[in-house]
Amino acid sequence: MAKKTICDFDLKNKRVLIRVDFNVPLDKNLHVTDDNRIRASLPTIQYALDKGAKVVLMSHLGRPEGKPVSSMSLTPATKRLSELLKKDVIQCSDCVGPRVKDELSELDNSKPVAVLENLRFYPDEEKNNAEFARKLAENGDYYVNDAFGSSHRAHASIAAVTQYLPAAAGFLLEKEIKYLGEAIQKPKKPFVAILGGSKVSDKIGVVENLIAKVDKILIGGAMAYTFLKVQGIDIGDSKYEKDKTDLAKSILAKAKEKKVDILLPVDHVTVQKVDEAAPIKIEGPGISPGRLGVDIGPKTIELFNQTLDTAKTVIWNGPMGIFEMKPFSNGSREIATKLAHLKDAVTVIGGGDTAACVISFGLDGQMTHISTGGGASLEYLEGKVLPGIAALSEK
Numbered sequence: 001m002a003k004k005t006i007c008d009f010d011l012k013n014k015r016v017l018i019r020v021d022f023n024v025p026l027d028k029n030l031h032v033t034d035d036n037r038i039r040a041s042l043p044t045i046q047y048a049l050d051k052g053a054k055v056v057l058m059s060h061l062g063r064p065e066g067k068p069v070s071s072m073s074l075t076p077a078t079k080r081l082s083e084l085l086k087k088d089v090i091q092c093s094d095c096v097g098p099r100v101k102d103e104l105s106e107l108d109n110s111k112p113v114a115v116l117e118n119l120r121f122y123p124d125e126e127k128n129n130a131e132f133a134r135k136l137a138e139n140g141d142y143y144v145n146d147a148f149g150s151s152h153r154a155h156a157s158i159a160a161v162t163q164y165l166p167a168a169a170g171f172l173l174e175k176e177i178k179y180l181g182e183a184i185q186k187p188k189k190p191f192v193a194i195l196g197g198s199k200v201s202d203k204i205g206v207v208e209n210l211i212a213k214v215d216k217i218l219i220g221g222a223m224a225y226t227f228l229k230v231q232g233i234d235i236g237d238s239k240y241e242k243d244k245t246d247l248a249k250s251i252l253a254k255a256k257e258k259k260v261d262i263l264l265p266v267d268h269v270t271v272q273k274v275d276e277a278a279p280i281k282i283e284g285p286g287i288s289p290g291r292l293g294v295d296i297g298p299k300t301i302e303l304f305n306q307t308l309d310t311a312k313t314v315i316w317n318g319p320m321g322i323f324e325m326k327p328f329s330n331g332s333r334e335i336a337t338k339l340a341h342l343k344d345a346v347t348v349i350g351g352g353d354t355a356a357c358v359i360s361f362g363l364d365g366q367m368t369h370i371s372t373g374g375g376a377s378l379e380y381l382e383g384k385v386l387p388g389i390a391a392l393s394e395k
């Protein structure tokens with residue numbers, strides 16, 4: 001990697017300010033319901049501790065819009081971190097200012113880790129304000145970005161802060177760049193992209209960027225219906241984007257020109273309304289009036305699985321159906337299972353819902369890499385330069 005990493009710093013007896021992405025889901029009792037992002041930050045935190053550093057973590061949680069909102073405190077995430085580290089962790093009352101200085105003065109060998117309060121309680125965080133960034137920088141001797149999931153945001157704790165401290169990548173950021181970057185820059189071939197999810201418009205940049213790099217694209221989920229529609233196939237009442245039909249046509253034309261096969265569903269699980277109890281019917285290639293597609297059908301699963309058989313690199317973004325409802329989760333589960341069993345293939349999962357989907361099937365441990373980024377991994381796959389990566393010091 002061309003950027004400095006945490007390994008380039010001499011951390012002994014220093015304070016390292018690490019931007020993490022602890023933007024984790026909480027239930028109504030403010031318990032963390034998915035701690036993957038916290039777990040993913042542990043290697044960097046543990047490394048800093050092993051090297052004799054004190055660790056000051058900072059993150060946002062939710063979108064409090066520039067003012068303190070108690071339900072968006074980082075306290076629940078800090079509690080979970082403390083359990084995972086098996087150490088007391090200091091929860092600061094704020095992220096800048098004299099009180100934080102006092103609280104951080106408590107850092108010692110028995111309590112070497114502190115978490116600042118939600119950065120987005122200040123409007124200056126999202127404004128990438130330099131003065132606010134300077135104040136954040138006062139909390140450390142070195143800055144490390146391990147918040148891949150937030151690195152598409154040019155915010156003070158991600159971008160401006162790097163003007164005030166030597167800045168390097170943490171292990172999670174490095175790993176994300178390695179797997180997402182290698183997949184799109186020098187993939188082992190055949191390279192297959194699986195795209196799905198709810199909207200063409202969300203993923204259009206990804207499809208356009210990937211056409212230049214992949215051998216085949218498999219499209220499922222609601223995205224598929226816009227593509228089927230422009231090919232004159234009946235889609236019944238399935239979700240599709242009327243104003244994206246021209247775009248879908250131009251993508252199909254571009255793929256043809258680049259000799260990239262785009263495979264669309266040949267059958268579907270359909271219902272009369274989106275309800276777990278609704279009776280299902282398998283239909284294909286078209287869908288009858290009054291019904292809508294909620295998952296890919298068995299022939300499509302077979303077609304997609306055959307294509308995946310020989311793949312050496314696979315990127316998957318977007319579930320194949322409404323996987324949150326068990327009767328419509330089969331397509332996504334079958335595809336996830338196929339990826340889990342591929343031999344010698346690099347399998348990379350991007351997108352918040354796709355990651356949640358793979359985790360819900362218990363197959364996350366069998367993928368090469370599951371990105372902790374939602375929007376960030378999409379922007380990376382679109383080929384955009386992420387401000388959080390660009391801002392780090394060169395090696």
Ligand code: ADP
Binds near residue numbers: 197198323374
């Ligand atoms: P990611 O977060 O991984 O990028 P998206 O947000 O694009 O994925 O898409 C996930 C959503 O797409 C899920 O909530 C899923 O229920 C929905 N979805 C998938 N297939 C369909 C479908 N056929 N009809 C309606 N929604 C769908």
Ligand code: 3PG
Binds near residue numbers: 153
């Ligand atoms: C995410 O959850 O994708 C990141 O934490 C970024 O959050 P944001 O979309 O509120 O900037």
Ligand code: MG
Binds near residue numbers: 351352353
């Ligand atoms: Mg999503």
